[in-house]
Amino acid sequence: MPNHLTGQARVKAIISGVVQGVGFRPFIYQLAHRHRLVGYVTNTSTGVEIEVEGREEDVHAFLKAIPEERPPLALISSIKTHPLTPLGEEAFLIKKSQVYAHRSTLISPDVCICEDCLREVFDPNDRRHRYPFINCTNCGPRYTIIDDIPYDRPNTSMRKFPMCKECGSEYNDPRDRRFHAQPNACFQCGPEVFLYDKEKKPVLCNDPILETIKLLEKGFIVAIKGLG
Ligand SMILES: [Zn+2]
Ligand SMILES: [Zn+2]
Structure with a gap:
């Protein structure tokens, strides 16, 4: 809530979309520091929750910058804000994630x-x-x-x-x-990385990737499994 005597404001923002696993909290942390704001950012089971407090014009500039400067992999579907009473905090923190009963955040695909x-x-x-x-x-x-x-x-x-x-x-x-x-x-x-033969026995070698290249060059067929 803007406090006209001090010019301070505090706002809560709930952001949904692809906002987890895309560098969103570090982005918000750095953006809040750039705008000299205190408060916190946290992942929740419905997206990202932010509270920021500082000079009213800095809070507005911060909120405007979120969609404009968002990390390249982030996809924002909505930003809901509402005013709060300033608390006079001293730092901006990345808080431990919150788990709510309702779970609905979008998940990023793997990225090359x-x-x-x-x-x-x-x-x-x-x-x-x-x-x-x-x-x-x-x-x-x-x-x-x-x-x-x-x-x-x-x-x-x-x-x-x-x-x-x-x-x-x-x-x-x-x-x-x-x-x-x-x-x-x-x-x-x-x-x-491990290399196994068709009987699922480990192939002893110093470098499984180089060994795989050699096998492919010799005409072997290799199945490759990634993370996950
Ligand atoms: Zn990278
Ligand atoms: Zn390490």
Whole structure:
């Protein structure tokens, strides 16, 4: 509710559409900081819920920027807002996801590798050089790894892969491209590639991908299974 004595306003916004697993919370976090707003953003079982508080014109500019600057993979079907009384908070937080009885959020499809990840995967100096499951907030598996909503790592098949220290610091750094990227992984902590023969016995080799290439060149037929 705009407070005309102080010029402060607080607004709740409920956003629905494809807004989970597409870098929406990091986007809102950065947008709120840019507009000097406090409050929070959280995933819910119906979409994304935001409360922002700050100067009235900053709150309006923030709300206007959401559809205009949304992450490339996000699809907004509705933004419902209503005014609240300012609380005088001091920070903007990404809060733990909320689970409501009503569950209806849309789920993103898996997204092919982005240009940044493609550059890293072929960079011999990158720690994910030739890591087949490389991903970030702009690409990677979504639909095939999701067991439940809200879209958080414990609700995906990635829950079996606790992040290593480096992946964890990327995940927790708001300036990082992998901030809150749920499938974030690397050679140290993430899924690996295995090669089996037709009797389902492991084929012993140093590099299952190179071995697969050799087999294909020799005329073998290989079935490939991805994440999910
Ligand atoms: Zn990427
Ligand atoms: Zn890792």
